[in-house]
Amino acid sequence: MPSILSISALSKHYKSGLKALDGVDLEIRRGEIFALLGPNGAGKTTLISIVCGTVTKTAGTIAVDGHDIVTDARAARRKIGLVPQEVAVDIFGTVWNTVSFSRGLFGRSPDPAYIEQLLRDLSLWEKRNSKIIELSGGMKRRVMIAKALSHEPDLLFLDEPTAGVDVNLRRDMWALVRKLRDKGVTIILTTHYIEEAEEMADRVGVIDGGKILLVEDKDALMRKLGKRRLTLALQEPMSHVPDELAPWSPTLENDGLRLVYSFDAEADDTGMPGLLRRLGELGIDFRDLDTSRSSLEDIFVGLVERAA
Numbered sequence: 001m002p003s004i005l006s007i008s009a010l011s012k013h014y015k016s017g018l019k020a021l022d023g024v025d026l027e028i029r030r031g032e033i034f035a036l037l038g039p040n041g042a043g044k045t046t047l048i049s050i051v052c053g054t055v056t057k058t059a060g061t062i063a064v065d066g067h068d069i070v071t072d073a074r075a076a077r078r079k080i081g082l083v084p085q086e087v088a089v090d091i092f093g094t095v096w097n098t099v100s101f102s103r104g105l106f107g108r109s110p111d112p113a114y115i116e117q118l119l120r121d122l123s124l125w126e127k128r129n130s131k132i133i134e135l136s137g138g139m140k141r142r143v144m145i146a147k148a149l150s151h152e153p154d155l156l157f158l159d160e161p162t163a164g165v166d167v168n169l170r171r172d173m174w175a176l177v178r179k180l181r182d183k184g185v186t187i188i189l190t191t192h193y194i195e196e197a198e199e200m201a202d203r204v205g206v207i208d209g210g211k212i213l214l215v216e217d218k219d220a221l222m223r224k225l226g227k228r229r230l231t232l233a234l235q236e237p238m239s240h241v242p243d244e245l246a247p248w249s250p251t252l253e254n255d256g257l258r259l260v261y262s263f264d265a266e267a268d269d270t271g272m273p274g275l276l277r278r279l280g281e282l283g284i285d286f287r288d289l290d291t292s293r294s295s296l297e298d299i300f301v302g303l304v305e306r307a308a
Helices: 044-051 073-078 095-105 112-121 137-149 167-182 194-200 218-225 243-248 272-282 296-307
Strands: 003-013 019-029 033-037 059-064 080-083 155-159 186-190 203-208 211-217 228-234 251-253 258-263 286-293
Touching (some): 003 186, 019 203, 019 211, 044 059, 044 186, 095 137, 137 167, 167 186, 167 194, 186 194, 203 218, 211 218, 228 272, 258 272
Parallel strands (some): 033 203
Antiparallel strands (some): 203 211, 228 258, 251 258
């Protein structure tokens, strides 16, 4: 699939010595939802800000749909929509005027029908004549999304879009993101809510310390790095794990009433049959067992810890 965003050897160094980005290479496929994950200070917002032209890079090249962000800045920026973390709008303007004005800033001719449909999709139509200052925090966030989409961009950045919003708005936004992807819009999402990435992303990138640690198809990542957990509810509590179980390195939880074993589900020998057999030989009885898959959050935490 062709790339809509190509980033090569991108660096951002500050006079203080801070390396916000250090040799980032990244290709974003057209029409995908890409989740960029990383702890605070990892470089997520810096990367987005450089692509969008609000921060100057130190080195490297960036092309948006073939347009270099420096030598062909206007054409590149016209392709991009940005929903920043902070709400930044004229609080005394109306919803309709704010979104329509943003469309005009990108040289798009007026299209009231498009703006109406956009506001309807974001549940803003009933508020179209309201001033921004009169809206709730969640509604202001919706206006920011409408502004970003007003000029019909091909590439949409959502920088922590659901931070501090309620569950209902978060679900509405998930639905909108999927609808945009179905229409061909490419979406890059940064989030602290790992479940958002797990729910929506086609691919996942992990950034830390200004460097990309990994880029992988989400499902392949879950298969490759995800572990499974076998949890045994014991008949009697255990004070410690017997030495005979050391080859499996299980752990005790819930005051010794649960024995937990983590294993690679893709391995030829998961170790699970042998563990269960050994428990029987030792006379350790359990009343229930359960297996579960590692979450994307577990994988993310493990990657960042290994990179530290």
